[in-house]
Amino acid sequence: MTEADERATQAPGPAHRATTPPLTERQRERRGRILHATAQLACRGGFEAVQMREVAESSQVALGTLYRYFPSKVHLLVATMHDQLERLHGTLRKSPPTGETAADRVAQTLMRAFGALQREPRLAEAMARALTFADRSVSPEVDQVSRQTTAIILDAMGGLDNPTPEQLSAVRVVEHTWLSTLITWLAGRTSLAQVRVDIETVCRLIDLTDAGPGERAARP
Amino acid sequence: MTEADERATQAPGPAHRATTPPLTERQRERRGRILHATAQLACRGGFEAVQMREVAESSQVALGTLYRYFPSKVHLLVATMHDQLERLHGTLRKSPPTGETAADRVAQTLMRAFGALQREPRLAEAMARALTFADRSVSPEVDQVSRQTTAIILDAMGGLDNPTPEQLSAVRVVEHTWLSTLITWLAGRTSLAQVRVDIETVCRLIDLTDAGPGERAARP
DNA sequence: ATCAAGTCTGAAACTTGTTCTAGATTAACC
DNA sequence: GGTTAATCTAGAACAAGTTTCAGACTTGAT
Numbered sequence: 160m161t162e163a164d165e166r167a168t169q170a171p172g173p174a175h176r177a178t179t180p181p182l183t184e185r186q187r188e189r190r191g192r193i194l195h196a197t198a199q200l201a202c203r204g205g206f207e208a209v210q211m212r213e214v215a216e217s218s219q220v221a222l223g224t225l226y227r228y229f230p231s232k233v234h235l236l237v238a239t240m241h242d243q244l245e246r247l248h249g250t251l252r253k254s255p256p257t258g259e260t261a262a263d264r265v266a267q268t269l270m271r272a273f274g275a276l277q278r279e280p281r282l283a284e285a286m287a288r289a290l291t292f293a294d295r296s297v298s299p300e301v302d303q304v305s306r307q308t309t310a311i312i313l314d315a316m317g318g319l320d321n322p323t324p325e326q327l328s329a330v331r332v333v334e335h336t337w338l339s340t341l342i343t344w345l346a347g348r349t350s351l352a353q354v355r356v357d358i359e360t361v362c363r364l365i366d367l368t369d370a371g372p373g374e375r376a377a378r379p
Numbered sequence: 380m381t382e383a384d385e386r387a388t389q390a391p392g393p394a395h396r397a398t399t400p401p402l403t404e405r406q407r408e409r410r411g412r413i414l415h416a417t418a419q420l421a422c423r424g425g426f427e428a429v430q431m432r433e434v435a436e437s438s439q440v441a442l443g444t445l446y447r448y449f450p451s452k453v454h455l456l457v458a459t460m461h462d463q464l465e466r467l468h469g470t471l472r473k474s475p476p477t478g479e480t481a482a483d484r485v486a487q488t489l490m491r492a493f494g495a496l497q498r499e500p501r502l503a504e505a506m507a508r509a510l511t512f513a514d515r516s517v518s519p520e521v522d523q524v525s526r527q528t529t530a531i532i533l534d535a536m537g538g539l540d541n542p543t544p545e546q547l548s549a550v551r552v553v554e555h556t557w558l559s560t561l562i563t564w565l566a567g568r569t570s571l572a573q574v575r576v577d578i579e580t581v582c583r584l585i586d587l588t589d590a591g592p593g594e595r596a597a598r599p
Numbered sequence: 600a601t602c603a604a605g606t607c608t609g610a611a612a613c614t615t616g617t618t619c620t621a622g623a624t625t626a627a628c629c
Numbered sequence: 630g631g632t633t634a635a636t637c638t639a640g641a642a643c644a645a646g647t648t649t650c651a652g653a654c655t656t657g658a659t
Binding site for chain 1: 552580581
């Protein structure tokens with residue numbers, strides 16, 4: 160009930176707060192161990208294989224401590240997604256997309272991201288399901304992930320500094336579509352080919368808002 | 380584990396199977412009571428208020444029976460969504476959208492659907508979260524809901540008999556966006572205004588595939 | 600009407616997320 | 630070095646989804 164409240168009030172250490180207190184070295188290590196164990200368990204058996212007791216044991220941390228760092232399983236998995244996305248964003252930066260139009264570049268980037276997640280489908284499933292299952296109490300963390308995704312897309316568009324509201328709307332739509340197709344694919348309800356088509360379809364919106372219909376949006 | 384398997388093999392009565400056996404009158408009633416109780420509980424407190432024991436008690440059915448009809452809480456809520464969507468589709472049919480272009484009509488319809496769900500936000504939350512949280516074992520039911528949504532959108536487009544693959548892709552993207560914005564709004568992570576903008580943005584894809592860019596797609 | 604097969608009930612048991620408690624450990628500060 | 634507050638641990642306890650089981654009830658076919 161007032162779970163989020165209480166925690167926000169009481170949790171002094173590792174987790175979320177307006178200004179998180181510095182975080183000891185050992186604490187950083189613990190947090191890392193937890194996220195690592197989570198990802199490992201998720202890779203093996205997806206969402207349901209990530210069991211809090213197991214995560215605690217694997218990361219050599221007491222159950223209570225795990226809950227102090229991540230107030231719920233969903234928080235834990237969303238944090239894992241944040242972690243993985245950071246990695247992914249780094250990778251993507253190193254080899255920028257080559258398409259002519261912004262839409263091409265975004266589609267290419269998203270399919271690349273899709274491919275990366277595909278390599279560990281169960282991990283992807285665990286993270287994606289947590290992300291969409293998250294309720295209000297996880298909003299800050301979900302928003303963080305959302306901002307990351309937005310950043311990735313804007314990067315692919317060519318690193319605009321001040322996107323217009325229309326562009327941001329298009330980016331949000333692309334984001335939604337990306338996540339939904341991911342989930343649909345992970346649930347075995349669609350083919351990879353259809354995923355690609357749909358990603359390309361939605362990316363048309365990028366060009367549409369980027370330079371108006373009919374025009375080209377090439378990058379120097 | 381083999382839960383879905385076993386159930387598919389063993390569940391003779393009410394639920395899913397290749398060809399569902401006819402379903403007695405009393406069974407139809409039971410099923411109806413269950414769905415009604417579910418919706419009622421969901422209206423009050425959303426996803427977490429739908430507790431299987433409560434549903435069973437409210438609908439005057441043993442817990443085991445509830446599980447025979449709906450093999451999990453997610454199945455139950457997805458079935459509830461199907462039920463509600465059927466109602467909604469009926470309502471929408473009665474007053475077709477008035478926009479000029481297919482995109483306008485779809486956007487209008489979706490906002491209307493959004494409005495309908497808004498009236499019972501907790502019920503909407505429960506259903507939407509179940510829908511995206513569903514795993515493979517619920518795929519058939521989720522697909523059914525998806526087909527319903529597709530039908531609503533195609534209706535709004537003007538009841539095409541044989542949509543092109545491009546159109547279907549656009550429809551899928553619109554669908555994904557609709558559900559995602561719904562969830563995002565229910566979680567309090569976005570405003571109604573932004574929802575409207577995003578819906579309108581994605582609906583541009585409809586016109587784009589309906590008659591090619593620049594042309595008009597009016598309906599007789 | 601009766602029998603067999605399938606259904607429903609009630610209650611207990613099991614699983615896993617979450618909370619709570621008491622005591623040991625650590626970190627910061629005097 | 631000692632004190633105090635915060636943190637961590639181990640483990641019990643609780644909550645809600647799911648499973649199981651023995652027995653009562655329905656239904657359909659004979």
